[in-house]
Amino acid sequence: MTTSWPFVLLCFYNLTILGLTILKRSTRKQTWRDIGFYLNHLGLFIALLGGILGSADMERLTMTIQKGQVEWRGSLQTGEIKELPLAIQLDTFMIEEYEPKLVIIENETGKMLPASRPESYMFEGVGKTTQLAGVALTITDYLPHAAIFRDSTFMNVVPMMMEGATTALKVKASKPGLAQPVEGWVSNGSYLFPPIFLQIDDETSVAMPMQEIKKYSSHVTTFTENGKTKEAVIEVNKPIQVEDWMIYQYSYDDTKGKYSDTSVFELVRDPWLKVVYTGIFMLLAGALFLFIAGPKKKAS
Amino acid sequence: MTWDSFIYFAIISVLLWGSGAALAYVSKHKRWPALLTVAGLIVFSIFIAGLWISLERPPLRTMGETRLWYSFFLPVAGLLTYLRWNYKWILSFTTILSTVFIIVNIVKPDIHNKALMPALQSPWFAPHVIIYMFSYAILGAATLVAIYYLVREKKINNKAKLMEMTDSLVYAGIACITLGMLMGAIWAKVAWGHYWSWDPKETWAAATWIGYLLYIHYRLKKSSSDKTSMILLIIAFILLQICWYGVNYLPSAQQSIHTYSS
Numbered sequence: 263m264t265t266s267w268p269f270v271l272l273c274f275y276n277l278t279i280l281g282l283t284i285l286k287r288s289t290r291k292q293t294w295r296d297i298g299f300y301l302n303h304l305g306l307f308i309a310l311l312g313g314i315l316g317s318a319d320m321e322r323l324t325m326t327i328q329k330g331q332v333e334w335r336g337s338l339q340t341g342e343i344k345e346l347p348l349a350i351q352l353d354t355f356m357i358e359e360y361e362p363k364l365v366i367i368e369n370e371t372g373k374m375l376p377a378s379r380p381e382s383y384m385f386e387g388v389g390k391t392t393q394l395a396g397v398a399l400t401i402t403d404y405l406p407h408a409a410i411f412r413d414s415t416f417m418n419v420v421p422m423m424m425e426g427a428t429t430a431l432k433v434k435a436s437k438p439g440l441a442q443p444v445e446g447w448v449s450n451g452s453y454l455f456p457p458i459f460l461q462i463d464d465e466t467s468v469a470m471p472m473q474e475i476k477k478y479s480s481h482v483t484t485f486t487e488n489g490k491t492k493e494a495v496i497e498v499n500k501p502i503q504v505e506d507w508m509i510y511q512y513s514y515d516d517t518k519g520k521y522s523d524t525s526v527f528e529l530v531r532d533p534w535l536k537v538v539y540t541g542i543f544m545l546l547a548g549a550l551f552l553f554i555a556g557p558k559k560k561a562s
Numbered sequence: 563m564t565w566d567s568f569i570y571f572a573i574i575s576v577l578l579w580g581s582g583a584a585l586a587y588v589s590k591h592k593r594w595p596a597l598l599t600v601a602g603l604i605v606f607s608i609f610i611a612g613l614w615i616s617l618e619r620p621p622l623r624t625m626g627e628t629r630l631w632y633s634f635f636l637p638v639a640g641l642l643t644y645l646r647w648n649y650k651w652i653l654s655f656t657t658i659l660s661t662v663f664i665i666v667n668i669v670k671p672d673i674h675n676k677a678l679m680p681a682l683q684s685p686w687f688a689p690h691v692i693i694y695m696f697s698y699a700i701l702g703a704a705t706l707v708a709i710y711y712l713v714r715e716k717k718i719n720n721k722a723k724l725m726e727m728t729d730s731l732v733y734a735g736i737a738c739i740t741l742g743m744l745m746g747a748i749w750a751k752v753a754w755g756h757y758w759s760w761d762p763k764e765t766w767a768a769a770t771w772i773g774y775l776l777y778i779h780y781r782l783k784k785s786s787s788d789k790t791s792m793i794l795l796i797i798a799f800i801l802l803q804i805c806w807y808g809v810n811y812l813p814s815a816q817q818s819i820h821t822y823s824s
Contacts, residue, residue, distance in 0.1 A: 498680035553737035557729035
């Protein structure tokens, strides 16, 4: 849409109007209120101009790197591979997760209950109790790193520090109408282990959804053509700059979850960024001006 | 403090705001209505602060949490307008609108949990959303004035004063909308790699912004009609509603990177 002819013409028309309005205003007698006018109108003109030129000249690529590898090729949105004037080595990649959560699901559909407003409980410690969709739950054990061994009749959940270990919570569940509480392990599994559900009765089970991601970060070493190397940490919301390029934490191998050894970066180069920022900061100042000065009093 | 205790704080706040608004009609001095409104705001802000602490993150992620701030800022906008322009009806209007949003939060709360996805973990998060909620409240107050005008057009004595107040509200509102939008752009450059991505929320934010710019520029015309100006304000406020939550119900929201309410 933003590359269509009508859109480009509309942008051009807007810029022309803005430019002419600014020129016309500058020929008349100036007052202090004109400061606000120029900040807002010239700021918008500059930001729009930089944005339009930037959208034509900007380069955006993604780069997928495995732990220990060095990469200098990025792929464009079109899938085309491009060599870059810089290389990135992925030293380590880390994911932190939030505490596990428990939900009650309907056995037949797998949907979370109550259907109208699903409830969930975030783990706060062994011995805690909670009410979820009419089920009373007590957490009796917690294994942050667990291995699951099972065959058709037997299942064993044991603590194990290993790649691919999963999170497991042992819970006791009771609800009105149930002869006696059921107790057992619940886990959300990993790429190695399938998840475990604790069946309460014919209709419902306790389940653990995938843990939400708290933070993911890549420790990298960057190399440039003129021989400069730099070690840095890249996180979401904390990109780094290497020469003209901004490097962003973009994604990871989500099939392996927290055991991902692959990090995906986005590299962006926008030669017009400074122009756009100039416009943005003028507009910010213009907005403050509007807020403080308010509308012009009409002579009544 | 959790959402379970919200109803108690809400009832006390609404009672305080309501008595302040009622007093505004009878009291000669502005002191008592103002003090009661401020007392209600203090009670309400204690709940927001408690929720913030118990969630261990700013309560700004879900729709319900933004409604909470909106309910808080409406009486703020009403109070400022009342103190500056002396309209005694504005406090009751903002109290009623705030109560509507409080009731929505009591009847239909969102799922609230502690998780804050990495993209939202930024110093820009709180100012970006809070300033937007503040501007929505001010522009909500301006919309109430517009409705008041359109309903009672023939009975209003001093139209010029009312228009002057409306202009003031819109200028303050669009200043905050602009600040919120530009802070969002600077944050987006840091978080998503580009300052403007034509995300549905961004597109509607731009439409809302243009809507209020239209009002401002139309009002600068010497031959502008007050009625048309007020209608423009209502249209702009509809755009604002689509931007705030309406966009979540549009098919384009499926690709939006601005939806965070799981």
